[in-house]
Amino acid sequence: MKSGSNLEKILKAGHFAFTGEVGPPRGADVEALKKKISFLKGNVDMANVTDNQTAMVRMSSWAASLICLEQGLEPNFQMVCRDRNRLAMQSDILGAYAHGIRNMLCLSGDHQQFGDHPQAKGVFDIDSMQLLGMAKKMRDEGKFLGGADIDVAPKLFLGAAANPFAEPFEWRVHRLAKKVNAGADFIQTQCVYNMAKIREWIRQANDMGLTEKVAILPGITPMKSVGMAKYMKNKVPGMDVPDEIIKRLQGVDKKKVADEGIKIACEQIAEFKEMKGVSGVHLMAIEWEHRVPEIAERAGMLPRPEV
Amino acid sequence: MIVAERKPFDEIKGMVAGYKKVLTIGCGTCVAVCLAGGSKEVETLNAELKLNFGRDKIEFGSKTLERQCDMEFLEELDEIAGDYDAFVSMACGAGIQFLAERFPDKPVFPAVDTSFIGVNLDVGWYEEKCRACGSCVLGLTGGICPVTMCAKSLFNGPCGGTNNGSCEINKDQPCAWFKIYERLAAQGRLDQIKEISPPNDWRNQIPRKIIQPGYEERVKALG
Numbered sequence: 081m082k083s084g085s086n087l088e089k090i091l092k093a094g095h096f097a098f099t100g101e102v103g104p105p106r107g108a109d110v111e112a113l114k115k116k117i118s119f120l121k122g123n124v125d126m127a128n129v130t131d132n133q134t135a136m137v138r139m140s141s142w143a144a145s146l147i148c149l150e151q152g153l154e155p156n157f158q159m160v161c162r163d164r165n166r167l168a169m170q171s172d173i174l175g176a177y178a179h180g181i182r183n184m185l186c187l188s189g190d191h192q193q194f195g196d197h198p199q200a201k202g203v204f205d206i207d208s209m210q211l212l213g214m215a216k217k218m219r220d221e222g223k224f225l226g227g228a229d230i231d232v233a234p235k236l237f238l239g240a241a242a243n244p245f246a247e248p249f250e251w252r253v254h255r256l257a258k259k260v261n262a263g264a265d266f267i268q269t270q271c272v273y274n275m276a277k278i279r280e281w282i283r284q285a286n287d288m289g290l291t292e293k294v295a296i297l298p299g300i301t302p303m304k305s306v307g308m309a310k311y312m313k314n315k316v317p318g319m320d321v322p323d324e325i326i327k328r329l330q331g332v333d334k335k336k337v338a339d340e341g342i343k344i345a346c347e348q349i350a351e352f353k354e355m356k357g358v359s360g361v362h363l364m365a366i367e368w369e370h371r372v373p374e375i376a377e378r379a380g381m382l383p384r385p386e387v
Numbered sequence: 388m389i390v391a392e393r394k395p396f397d398e399i400k401g402m403v404a405g406y407k408k409v410l411t412i413g414c415g416t417c418v419a420v421c422l423a424g425g426s427k428e429v430e431t432l433n434a435e436l437k438l439n440f441g442r443d444k445i446e447f448g449s450k451t452l453e454r455q456c457d458m459e460f461l462e463e464l465d466e467i468a469g470d471y472d473a474f475v476s477m478a479c480g481a482g483i484q485f486l487a488e489r490f491p492d493k494p495v496f497p498a499v500d501t502s503f504i505g506v507n508l509d510v511g512w513y514e515e516k517c518r519a520c521g522s523c524v525l526g527l528t529g530g531i532c533p534v535t536m537c538a539k540s541l542f543n544g545p546c547g548g549t550n551n552g553s554c555e556i557n558k559d560q561p562c563a564w565f566k567i568y569e570r571l572a573a574q575g576r577l578d579q580i581k582e583i584s585p586p587n588d589w590r591n592q593i594p595r596k597i598i599q600p601g602y603e604e605r606v607k608a609l610g
């Protein structure tokens with residue numbers, strides 16, 4: 081075992097993993113956070129705790145991760161390269177590990193221009209690929225990036241993101257290979273709506289032998305409304321929403337759109353369960369945490385295995 | 388070249404108000420080429436200042452040097468410097484500092500905002516190209532700078548926000564890593580970016596000096 085995290089054990093035991101996501105509050109509202117956590121606890125194997133997502137200031141991801149731990153939900157501590165240099169990153173990794181955090185997701189981060197402090201200086205000292213490599217070096221070699229020895233090494237299960245849809249598509253699998261080589265143990269993808277494209281990407285990853293080295297968890301975000309689907313298609317960079325999805329949502333009674341969105345998500349999960357090279361799914365029910373128990377149930381993900 | 392932009396008039400006006408004799412000093416090199424601080428811009432600025440302050444309040448002189456980043460040319464000011472009680476410089480930040488260093492008793496005010504190292508896209512139209520990181524990787528990236536042209540200065544891009552050839556920050560800004568991919572693919576050199584680029588050695592974090600080979604002794608003698 082690299083880290084002994086619940087996610088690692090689930091994957092090692094050959095179970096189909098099911099992970100979720102918790103966005104920390106825009107303030108110190110611990111009760112609101114605990115409420116979100118309560119919807120995920122027991123229904124997912126681990127929850128990503130976002131790090132100043134969309135470049136908006138929120139409670140820090142490691143602090144919110146600790147609250148998850150305390151509440152009995154395994155956190156996946158997200159870290160972006162936008163807000164910390166290599167010194168701060170390494171000390172946060174040590175601190176997070178010291179407090180019992182066992183998973184970390186390494187990301188570039190959305191550009192600060194999108195957030196509530198567009199005048200901020202973006203750090204981007206190292207990129208997400210280099211962050212993965214650094215965390216792996218800390219774990220496996222017990223050394224800091226600068227080369228000095230670490231007294232007790234932080235043993236984290238390391239994740240990375242992938243966007244299988246962005247152009248140039250031919251490059252996507254090679255970039256995945258780079259992340260695997262850099263040290264990714266698991267990959268959570270951008271929200272999937274274009275199944276044809278992800279099938280092709282997974283096939284390429286299988287052919288290159290990558291899926292034997294890394295656990296791939298496609299991202300699932302159920303559409304709540306037609307408006308959300310259109311927004312995702314037109315406004316969110318890197319998102320690929322085929323027209324059929326929008327048509328399907330438009331085709332049902334207005335009151336049933338959210339239900340149809342969940343139905344689509346469940347169909348995707350069912351297909352991923354059978355897809356060679358896929359080890360689980362990552363459910364990002366953004367500001368929809370209270371529906372996670374229902375989605376988990378309807379997708380046949382419950383009960384979660386005890387490992 | 389170094390590209391600069393003239394400051395808003397009111398900002399310049401605020402800096403010189405209260406002085407009696409002000410010399411506006413242009414630079415004939417980069418900032419002249421990019422139409423921010425050459426002799427023409429000096430005359431324009433002075434005309435605006437004179438009009439605004441009225442002839443008797445402040446007297447404005449003008450002078451444009453070949454380069455303000457060179458003591459040899461700054462020397463030309465030695466004779467007339469005493470006639471003025473403040474300087475306005477239209478050179479880049481380097482030139483302005485060197486001017487202030489030559490005349491340490493003199494208040495020196497910048498009339499331009501030094502913006503970037505860039506290229507001439509057309510007359511009056513410039514684009515940033517280099518952040519002087521000190522360890523150039525253009526050989527690896529097909530001649531496209533990842534530090535400057537990628538909004539996140541990624542060395543192993545593109546990021547997840549890359550948007551059909553555009554950067555996530557703006558549809559009109561090309562994604563540097565999309566372009567790097569295309570150029571290297573066309574040259575059959577993609578293997579270069581299949582390797583992981585290690586963390587960069589940021590050499591622009593402290594004030595830097597360079598002594599070219601062969602000049603060490605000379606520099607030593609100068610102390």
Ligand code: SF4
Pocket residue numbers: 516517518519520521522523524525532533534535
């Ligand atoms: S890699 Fe560094 S030196 Fe080379 S162009 Fe980019 S910023 Fe300038």
Ligand code: SF4
Pocket residue numbers: 536537538539540541544545546547548549550553554555556561562563564565
């Ligand atoms: S979209 Fe391209 S240029 Fe923009 S930050 Fe991402 S990799 Fe860099």
